[in-house]
Amino acid sequence: xxxxEAFAAAYREHxxxxxxxxxxxxxxxxxxxxxxxVAEVFSIAWRRRSELPEHALPWLYGVAxxxxxxxxxxxxxxxxLLHRIGHHEATRHGQVVTGPDTDAPGxxxxxxxxxxxxxxxxxxxxxxxEELGIDDLAVALGCGRxxxxxxxxxxxxxxxxxxxxxxxNVTAGDGTHD
Numbered sequence: 001x002x003x004x005e006a007f008a009a010a011y012r013e014h015x016x017x018x019x020x021x022x023x024x025x026x027x028x029x030x031x032x033x034x035x036x037x038v039a040e041v042f043s044i045a046w047r048r049r050s051e052l053p054e055h056a057l058p059w060l061y062g063v064a065x066x067x068x069x070x071x072x073x074x075x076x077x078x079x080x081l082l083h084r085i086g087h088h089e090a091t092r093h094g095q096v097v098t099g100p101d102t103d104a105p106g107x108x109x110x111x112x113x114x115x116x117x118x119x120x121x122x123x124x125x126x127x128x129x130e131e132l133g134i135d136d137l138a139v140a141l142g143c144g145r146x147x148x149x150x151x152x153x154x155x156x157x158x159x160x161x162x163x164x165x166x167x168x169n170v171t172a173g174d175g176t177h178d
Contacts, residue, residue, distance in 0.1 A: 007049040010056040011042055017130070018042075018060050024129055025068055033071055040067045058132060058139035065122065065140065112162040120155035127152060 001009070015038070022037045041064045045052060053059050113121055126132045126140050138148035 003049040014057050037067045058136035061140040123151045123155040
């Protein structure tokens with residue numbers, strides 16, 4: 001199979017997986033950014049099609065992680081500019097406080113995850129959301145198998161500790177004492 005055919009096959013097979021990967025990390029309301037990041041991922045894959053591995057998805061996730069990092073930095077600069085200008089709709093409507101009973105089911109898991117480092121979050125997301133095994137995780141993170149296994153183990157341990165910490169805070173703050 002030629003490199004062009006390999007790229008076309010990877011594109012057809014993995015376009016939606018890469019799109020979901022990007023969308024989960026950018027969040028709701030960023031549809032055009034998702035499309036731009038996915039386009040950039042496959043543009044890079046096209047330019048580097050001679051390097052495309054047989055099992056391309058973990059490699060594409062690694063490329064997507066780098067593209068996302070650039071996009072997130074750019075979005076952060078954009079939001080800071082909007083905040084400084086103060087005349088954009090997003091800055092006037094951005095402060096919404098919800099009640100404590102409006103939490104989505106499982107929101108505590110997302111809260112615990114958000115308290116971890118970006119590297120820990122990514123290792124957990126790649127194995128949970130993207131269902132990667134250790135070998136594919138290593139490819140996506142750009143490290144060896146042992147390093148990927150250790151990163152995942154440490155990330156899981158830190159998540160468990162964060163969840164335990166959150167439980168302690170809820171128990172201590174609920175007002176029930178013996």
